[in-house]
Amino acid sequence: xxxxxxxxxxxxxxxxxxxxxxxxxxxxxxxxxxxxxxxxxxxxxxxxxxxxxxxxxxxxxxxxxxxxxxxxxxxxxxxxxxxxxxxxxxxxxxxxxxxxxxxxxxxxxxxxxxxxxxxxxxxxxxxxxxxxxxxxxxxxxxxxxxxxxxxxxxxxxxxxxxxxxxxxxxxxxxxxxxxxxxxxxxxxxxxxxxxxxxxxxxxxxxxxxxxxxxxxxxxxxxxxxxxxxxxxxxxxxxxxxxxxxxxxxxxxxxxxxxxxxxxxxxxxxxxxxxxxxxxxxxxxxxxxxxxxxxxxxxxxx
Amino acid sequence: xxxxxxxxxxxxxxxxxxxxxxxxxxxxxxxxxxxxxxxxxxxxxxxxxxxxxxxxxxxxxxxxxxxxxxxxxxxxxxxxxxxxxxxxxxxxxxxxxxxxxxxxxxxxxxxxxxxxxxxxxxxxxxxxxxxxxxxxxxxxxxxxxxxxxxxxxxxxxxxxxxxxxxxxxxxxxxxxxxxxxxxxxxxxxxxxxxxxxxxxxxxxxxxxxxxxxxxxxxxxxxxxxxxxxxxxxxxxxxxxxxxxxxxxxxxxxxxxxxxxxxxxxxxxxxxxxxxxxxxxxxxxxxxxxxxxxxxxxxxxxxxxxxxxxxxxxxxxxxxxxxxxxxxxxxxxxxxxxxxxxxxxxxxxxxxxxxxxxxxxxxxxxxxxxxx
Numbered sequence: 026x027x028x029x030x031x032x033x034x035x036x037x038x039x040x041x042x043x044x045x046x047x048x049x050x051x052x053x054x055x056x057x058x059x060x061x062x063x064x065x066x067x068x069x070x071x072x073x074x075x076x077x078x079x080x081x082x083x084x085x086x087x088x089x090x091x092x093x094x095x096x097x098x099x100x101x102x103x104x105x106x107x108x109x110x111x112x113x114x115x116x117x118x119x120x121x122x123x124x125x126x127x128x129x130x131x132x133x134x135x136x137x138x139x140x141x142x143x144x145x146x147x148x149x150x151x152x153x154x155x156x157x158x159x160x161x162x163x164x165x166x167x168x169x170x171x172x173x174x175x176x177x178x179x180x181x182x183x184x185x186x187x188x189x190x191x192x193x194x195x196x197x198x199x200x201x202x203x204x205x206x207x208x209x210x211x212x213x214x215x216x217x218x219x220x221x222x223x224x225x226x227x228x229x230x231x232x233x234x235x236x237x238x239x240x241x242x243x244x245x246x247x248x249x250x251x252x253x254x255x256x257x258x259x260x261x262x263x264x265x266x267x268x269x270x271x272x273x274x275x276x277x278x279x280x281x282x283x284x285x286x287x288x289x290x291x292x293x294x295x296x297x298x299x300x301x302x303x304x305x306x307x308x309x310x311x312x313x314x315x316x317x318x319x320x321x322x323x324x325x326x
Numbered sequence: 327x328x329x330x331x332x333x334x335x336x337x338x339x340x341x342x343x344x345x346x347x348x349x350x351x352x353x354x355x356x357x358x359x360x361x362x363x364x365x366x367x368x369x370x371x372x373x374x375x376x377x378x379x380x381x382x383x384x385x386x387x388x389x390x391x392x393x394x395x396x397x398x399x400x401x402x403x404x405x406x407x408x409x410x411x412x413x414x415x416x417x418x419x420x421x422x423x424x425x426x427x428x429x430x431x432x433x434x435x436x437x438x439x440x441x442x443x444x445x446x447x448x449x450x451x452x453x454x455x456x457x458x459x460x461x462x463x464x465x466x467x468x469x470x471x472x473x474x475x476x477x478x479x480x481x482x483x484x485x486x487x488x489x490x491x492x493x494x495x496x497x498x499x500x501x502x503x504x505x506x507x508x509x510x511x512x513x514x515x516x517x518x519x520x521x522x523x524x525x526x527x528x529x530x531x532x533x534x535x536x537x538x539x540x541x542x543x544x545x546x547x548x549x550x551x552x553x554x555x556x557x558x559x560x561x562x563x564x565x566x567x568x569x570x571x572x573x574x575x576x577x578x579x580x581x582x583x584x585x586x587x588x589x590x591x592x593x594x595x596x597x598x599x600x601x602x603x604x605x606x607x608x609x610x611x612x613x614x615x616x617x618x619x620x621x622x623x624x625x626x627x628x629x630x631x632x633x634x635x636x637x638x639x640x641x642x643x644x645x646x647x648x649x650x651x652x653x654x655x656x657x658x659x660x661x662x663x664x665x666x667x668x669x670x671x672x673x674x675x676x677x678x679x680x681x682x683x684x685x686x687x688x689x690x691x692x693x694x695x696x697x
Binding site for chain 2: 214216217219220221222223224225226227230234235238239
C-alpha cells in the first residue's frame with residue numbers, strides 16, 4: 026500500500042470511527058462489569074448491612090420486614106445487651122477474649138517464625154521426617170485430636186483456664202502458619218543472611234536483625250489470621266471454659282440466647298456487631314501488610 | 327600479616343559429588359588474587375569456603391597464622407562483597423555500613439567516625455540516609471564495598487561484584503577497586519584480596535596474580551603476563567586472550583632445520599626457536615596453539631600456509647579473519663590495510679610467529695613447548 030493511501034481522508038475517518046466504536050464498547054463493558062460487581066457485592070454484604078441496621082431496631086420491628094433501615098432507631102439494644110443477663114457486663118467478656126487472643130497471637134508469631142526459620146535455613150538430621158510430621162498435622166481433622174487433647178489438659182489441671190486455648194499455639198502448633206512463613210522465607214534470597222554472618226551475626230542475631238524485618242508482612246498476616254480465628258472460635262472455649270466469668274465473647278453471645286426466655290434479638294444483634302468490630306478494625310488497619318504477606322508467601326488466604 | 331593459605335581443600339556434596347579436588351593456593355599479604363574460570367569450576371565455592379559460608383570437606387584454610395576451618399565467618403577476619411550487593415533492605419545506608427561494627431561492640435563515636443571515613447573514600451556521603459531500594463546499581467555496589475571496607479578485615483573477598491553492572495559502570499568500578507586496593511596497600515593496611523570473576527578482562531586488568539580454575543582444579547596460578555605468554559596448558563591458553571587462541575589438531579615431525587607441523591595436507595617448517603623449546607621426544611599427534619594476533623603475512627619466497635578465507639569481521643582498525651588451513655579452522659587478526667592488500671580471491675599466505683606458537687600434548691593438554 027502506498028503512503029498516500031494510508032493517509033487518505035477516508036482511511037483516517039475509518040480509523041477514527043473504529044477508535045470511537047472501541048471506546049464506546051470499553052465504556053459499556055466497564056459499566057456492565059461494575060454493575061455486576063456492585064450487585065453481587067451488595068448481595069454478599071447485605072446480611073452484614075442488615076445486621077448493623079437491625080441492631081438499631083426495636084425487637085418488634087426486626088421481623089416486620091427485610092429492609093435494613095430502622096424506622097425508629099434506638100440504641101436500647103446496645104445499652105441493654107451490654108449489661109447481659111449475667112452479673113458481668115459485655116466488657117468483661119471482651120477482656121476475657123483479649124486474655125486469650127493476646128498471648129495466643131503473640132506467641133504464635135514468635136514460635137512459628139522460629140520453627141519456619143529452622144526448617145527454611147538449617148540442615149539437621151531428621152529434618153524431612155519432622156517437616157512431614159508438621160505438615161501431616163495440617164491434614165488431620167481437628168475433631169480427631171479433641172478427646173485426647175481434652176484428657177491431656179484435664180490431667181494437667183488446665184480445665185476452666187485459658188491455657189488449653191493458647192499454649193498449643195505458643196508451641197508452633199498451628200502448622201498452617203509454619204507453612205505460610207516457610208513459603209515466604211523460601212522466597213527471600215539468602216544473600217542478606219550470609220552478609221550478616223560475615224558481619225559477625227550468629228543465627229539468632231541474623232534472625233532478629235535481618236530475617237524478621239523482611240518477614241514482617243508475613244508475620245502480620247499470621248497475627249491477623251490468628252486474631253480473627255481466635256475471636257471467632259466457639260468450640261475451643263465451649264469445651265475448656267466452664268465458668269461464666271471466664272467466658273469470651275463467642276460464648277457470651279450464645280449465653281444471651283440460652284438464658285432469656287423470649288429472645289431479645291436486638292440485644293443479640295447489637296452485641297454481634299460489637300463482636301465483629303475488633304476484627305474489622307484490625308483488618309483494615311493492617312490491610313496493606315496482610316495482602317502483601319499472603320500474596321508474597323504464595324499462599325492464598 | 328594476612329596471607330591466605332589453602333591446603334588440599336576439598337568440597338564434596340551429598341557424599342559423592344566432588345566439586346573441589348584438593349586445591350593448594352597461597353595468597354600473599356597485600357596481594358590481589360583473582361579466581362577465574364568458567365561456570366561450575368568451583369571458584370565461588372572456594373571463595374565461600376574461605377568466607378565460612380560453606381563447610382570444608384577436606385584440607386584446611388588459614389588466614390594469617392590461624393587455621394579458620396571451624397571459625398564462624400564473623401571471626402575469620404574477612405569481609406565479603408556479594409554479586410547481588412546483599413544490602414539489608416530495611417536499613418539505611420548508614421546502618422548497613424555500621425551493622426558489623428555494632429555487632430562487634432564498637433563504641434558509637436568510633437562507628438560514626440568510620441562510617442564517615444568510608445563514605446568519604448567511596449563518595450557515598452549523600453546516600454547515607456537512603457534505603458537500598460533508593461540506590462542505583464553502582465551506588466549499591468559502592469555501599470556494599472563500604473560495608474566490607476569499614477570492617478578493616480585481613481582479607482577482602484569479592485564474589486563477582488561487578489557482573490550486575492552495565493559495561494561502562496563496570497569499567498569505572500574496576501578502576502575504583504584497584505585504586506582502593508593500591509591506597510590501602512600504601513597506607514600499610516591489610517589489603518589481601520581474593521576476587522572471583524568469570525570475566526577475563528576483569529581478571530587480567532585487576533589481578534596481581536590470577537588463578538585459573540576448571541572443574542574444581544587449579545589449572546595455573548600466575549601473573550597476567552605469564553598467563554598470556556606462557557600458558558601451562560591448552561585450557562589456560564584458550565581461556566585467556568581475546569579472540570581466544572586457535573587450538574587445532576596437528577602432527578609434529580622432525581624436519582631438517584627444526585620441527586615440522588602438519589595440518590591436514592599443509593605443513594610448515596619451524597626453526598631453532600621452537601626446536602629449543604619443545605620437550606624432548608615430542609612427536610606425532612599434538613594440539614597446536616597460536617593466538618589470532620600472532621600471525622603475519624608471509625613474504626613471497628617464504629615457507630607459508632595457504633589459508634582459505636571463510637569470513638572477515640571488520641572491527642575498524644583490524645579485521646578478524648576466519649580461515650581454514652588444511653581443513654582446520656583458525657581465526658587471524660590482521661590490520662585492515664594488510665588484509666585488503668593480501669587477500670587475493672579469498673586466499674591468504676600467512677605464517678604463525680614462531681616465538682609465539684605453542685605445542686600442547688593432545689591427551690593431557692600440557693604445554694610441551696615451554697622449556
